[in-house]
Amino acid sequence: MIVKRFSGQTVEEALIRAKWELGDEAVLLSSGPAKDRWWKVWEKGYHVLAATDYPVSKNSRGTLDEPHSAHEVAAGQSQMVERIQTTQDERWDAVLKLLSQVDRKIDQAVPVAPGAGEWYDFLLERELPPEWARRLAQGVPSEGTKESQQEALQRSAAEHLMIQPVLPLTRPQAVIVVIGPTGAGKTTTIAKLATYARLELGRSVLLVTTDTYRVAAVEQLKTFGGILDVPVAVANRPQDLPAIIREHSPEVVFVDTPGHSLSQPMQIRQSQSVMKYAHATDVLLCMPATASRSLFVKTAQTLAGDHAVSLCLTKVDEVLSPGTVLGALMDLQWPLAYIAHGQNVPEDIGPASADGLAQWLMRGGAYHG
Ligand SMILES: Nc1nc2c(ncn2[C@@H]2O[C@H](COP(=O)(O)OP(=O)(O)O)[C@@H](O)[C@H]2O)c(=O)[nH]1
Ligand SMILES: [Mg+2]
Structure with a gap:
């Protein structure tokens, strides 16, 4: 490997010199003001430290300090500047990633x-x-x-845990759109909350599914609706939602959505339009406690988009240790309204409590509802 220091009036100029001499494969090791020590009074401008694994003779165009025709240097420089600009965003991303890794390592x-x-x-x-x-x-x-x-x-x-009170189901008309990744427990959570709204609060309830991708999804909601004796409607398109809701005019509407993975931008866009057409008063984002920290944060941010959401943390009964998911919640700082701790409808759900979660962290092990 060859490591060499180059200087110039700007970092870009020093980088051009480095790439010119060491070749395009040269990598930037560091950069900064040329006067990197107080005593280097003669140093002006900036320096870069660059390295290459390739033989210099293979890549080199000579040095920019050697005499070249003005045209040759200008052509070379503009080519380099173009390359630098096109890769600037990628580099910036890489630098940010690296900095956060360094930050963690230092930590x-x-x-x-x-x-x-x-x-x-x-x-x-x-x-x-x-x-x-x-x-x-x-x-x-x-x-x-x-x-x-x-x-x-x-x-x-x-x-460090942000909690919000449970959703206000007693407002004149609550329209709650439930989103989340596939299998997070959206439909089960709707069944739990709808039972509470119907039986405990005595509200009239409508269940609407926009999940027409899976035949079983409609059946699943109809089964819950049948047990609860509340109407279940199917919206084939988000645009149908206003008419469906007007027709039934219930006090509480739960809108179920298909699950999304991060690799399905089309479906993510569709659930954004469900939120819009349903005139959602609340968006409840169901997130499984079993997800890794980074997947949890990334999925939540992608699915919520620009919408303010309330969180429902599901499947806490399936994790063996509290730290990973609590770390993700501390990262996100989004309001957590509910915790679902099992498959049983309606009992396995409760309001979130910061003290309850912090106690879980102290206790360790599995969550006890
Ligand atoms: N252990 C556990 N399982 C759950 C919980 N909530 C839902 N499930 C189960 O997870 C599976 C997927 O649930 P479903 O509501 O269909 O997920 P959806 O695809 O997001 O609608 C079902 O087997 C549910 O019984 C929970 O809090 N804990
Ligand atoms: Mg579902």
């Missing part, structure tokens, strides 16, 4: 404050991501009993 490498190490390990054992484990553990006061420290840790965890 993991810097020793936790004395006294906090024990709590840091405690949270890591519960699979809380290291960044959050560090942040929460650092806040634990060094003095006090073990119990008081644990209480402080639990309080701090609760403060």
